[in-house]
Amino acid sequence: MAHDDDGGTNAAAGSAIEKSEPPQASPGTAIVASDAIANPGLPPHRPRVTDLDPKKQKQAARRVSTLFLLSIVGSVFAIVAYIVFPIRPGVPSSIRLNTMFLGIGIALGLVSIGIGAIYWAKNLMSGEEMVESRHLTRGTVETRSRAVEIFQQANEESGFGRRTLIRNSLIGALVATPLPAIVLFRDLAPAANPVTLLEETMWKKGTRLTQDPFGTPIKAADVTLGSVFHVIPEGLDQVSDKLEEKAKSAVLLMRLLPQDLHPQPDRESWAYDGIVAYSKICTHVGCPVALYEQQTHHLLCPCHQSTFDVTNQCAVIFGPAKRPLPQLPITVDSEGYLIAQSGFHEPVGPSFWERS
Amino acid sequence: MGIRKTTRMAKNSSPSATAGRKANRRHPLATVALIVIGLVSTGGAYALFSSTASADTPAAVSGAASAAQGEKLFAANCATCHGMNAQGTSVGPSLYGVGAASVSFQVGTGRMPLAQQGPQAEQKPAQFTDAQVADLAAWVASLAPGPGIPDSKYLQGNGNSATGAELFRVNCAMCHNVAGAGGALTEGKFAPALTGVTAAHIYEAMVTGPQNMPVFNDANLTPSQKSDIITYLKYLDTNPSPGGIDLGNLGPVSEGLFIWIFGLGAVVGVTIWIAAKAN
Numbered sequence: 144m145a146h147d148d149d150g151g152t153n154a155a156a157g158s159a160i161e162k163s164e165p166p167q168a169s170p171g172t173a174i175v176a177s178d179a180i181a182n183p184g185l186p187p188h189r190p191r192v193t194d195l196d197p198k199k200q201k202q203a204a205r206r207v208s209t210l211f212l213l214s215i216v217g218s219v220f221a222i223v224a225y226i227v228f229p230i231r232p233g234v235p236s237s238i239r240l241n242t243m244f245l246g247i248g249i250a251l252g253l254v255s256i257g258i259g260a261i262y263w264a265k266n267l268m269s270g271e272e273m274v275e276s277r278h279l280t281r282g283t284v285e286t287r288s289r290a291v292e293i294f295q296q297a298n299e300e301s302g303f304g305r306r307t308l309i310r311n312s313l314i315g316a317l318v319a320t321p322l323p324a325i326v327l328f329r330d331l332a333p334a335a336n337p338v339t340l341l342e343e344t345m346w347k348k349g350t351r352l353t354q355d356p357f358g359t360p361i362k363a364a365d366v367t368l369g370s371v372f373h374v375i376p377e378g379l380d381q382v383s384d385k386l387e388e389k390a391k392s393a394v395l396l397m398r399l400l401p402q403d404l405h406p407q408p409d410r411e412s413w414a415y416d417g418i419v420a421y422s423k424i425c426t427h428v429g430c431p432v433a434l435y436e437q438q439t440h441h442l443l444c445p446c447h448q449s450t451f452d453v454t455n456q457c458a459v460i461f462g463p464a465k466r467p468l469p470q471l472p473i474t475v476d477s478e479g480y481l482i483a484q485s486g487f488h489e490p491v492g493p494s495f496w497e498r499s
Numbered sequence: 500m501g502i503r504k505t506t507r508m509a510k511n512s513s514p515s516a517t518a519g520r521k522a523n524r525r526h527p528l529a530t531v532a533l534i535v536i537g538l539v540s541t542g543g544a545y546a547l548f549s550s551t552a553s554a555d556t557p558a559a560v561s562g563a564a565s566a567a568q569g570e571k572l573f574a575a576n577c578a579t580c581h582g583m584n585a586q587g588t589s590v591g592p593s594l595y596g597v598g599a600a601s602v603s604f605q606v607g608t609g610r611m612p613l614a615q616q617g618p619q620a621e622q623k624p625a626q627f628t629d630a631q632v633a634d635l636a637a638w639v640a641s642l643a644p645g646p647g648i649p650d651s652k653y654l655q656g657n658g659n660s661a662t663g664a665e666l667f668r669v670n671c672a673m674c675h676n677v678a679g680a681g682g683a684l685t686e687g688k689f690a691p692a693l694t695g696v697t698a699a700h701i702y703e704a705m706v707t708g709p710q711n712m713p714v715f716n717d718a719n720l721t722p723s724q725k726s727d728i729i730t731y732l733k734y735l736d737t738n739p740s741p742g743g744i745d746l747g748n749l750g751p752v753s754e755g756l757f758i759w760i761f762g763l764g765a766v767v768g769v770t771i772w773i774a775a776k777a778n
Contacts, residue, residue: 235741365718433673436711
């Protein structure tokens, strides 16, 4: 704006107009014109020590070649280390030695080339600053018309536009090619209704509770106060999709003092003398909730710190989970083993679209 | 600018100033050397500290423990919170039925006597000798039946470490970390690291369920399965991580921090060096 006061000698024409009759020209443009920051250009060229001192130049050249020689040493070292420190079966520490020395050798081989090349470029290659202008994005008129001409000629010679039967059948063939892939990938979806699969687990009336991982049935008397058992349904080992079923059916079994439990009236019979079974699958995103604190009776999910209160039907007391963990109603059979009274009364695990 | 350049040129040409110039100006490879030294020394120091195994001697619990001696020790050191007859008070639980195993674990690892009230009793140097711990255990065990001192045949670490590892992953790893490095619980509580813990203390912890740890009785994990778990933990203690520095085995937290500081630091340093103009 200082220019405005200088008068009309060398100031931009815009500022003069702005002063005499403001509404005539766009005042914005005028101000930008006068205030535009001048292109500072390149900083003055500064010669490097290697440009001025031949001794320094020689020294730099020696350094670069030393780095390249060091790279050769590193590569050879890697080969030697691979032979000298082999991976011996059953000796974990041999893997560590092997990978460490191999890594050091290969890294030395690569990094020395890189550092050498950059050092070379910085100190010995021409240090003159230069500007390279961008070429225009749009081609010249001749180039453009020649391109159109080539396309027209190709169309003419191949008869692509003329022979419509060939053209249309080719388009049809191209459309049909990906169809087998669609059919194949469609089969990756669960064979049965996924909603049913998500809603049902292996638990049903009379299924024994067994220990993870060996499938030992659990007697109610074995579950002492403060105990926690990691439970899978009986027969999990026999099913073909063992991991899928385990991911839904995993249950945590805990014993508390019966007076510590506060079930709602219709769930009073779901526990057995203070022994309660809850789904181990978090209702947030399905991590196994198994960090049981036996004094506070809190169940903590390690993934996002959702915390469930076992004394209060596994209600959420902290964290992102929204629903309590589903409870598995349990009782004992005639032999004293813990069995399920029924399956879960609601789908286990995280929410899904069709969940009612 | 021009003046400064001429003085520097003059300095360059005078041979007496060569030494001073060398001392003042950084060597072109100084940045790289600094990064390399930093990385190597940090990693080396870490490896040194993390590989220092603690040479704990297993608690030698002899059969000659004296309950009478234990009662005196109890009255002098524990009765304030647990009551003169171990019946419990408003600040400490009753010890009827906790068994000798509980005493051996809690007192033997220094968790008891408690230094202060807090989220949980923390491990500290044991206050009593092994013989005194055995005396205390004998007296508490004489009050009411409870889990006893484990049989030494389960503590040798000669079980099946593969079975032990599977059982550890199912029953213990959610709190103690799959490599036994420990982990956080709620409200300031935590599951301690299991490195360097004696076999007897591991066994006793499983049997008694100290503090917020659940109980793993002999029906849940049989004594030989407990022995397998001990074998696995001893295997972890004696076999270094085959992948190199384990960074505490804490997973993405420590590994992410390491790569953020040292990996990105190295990238920034190298970028600055590449972009800087040569002298």
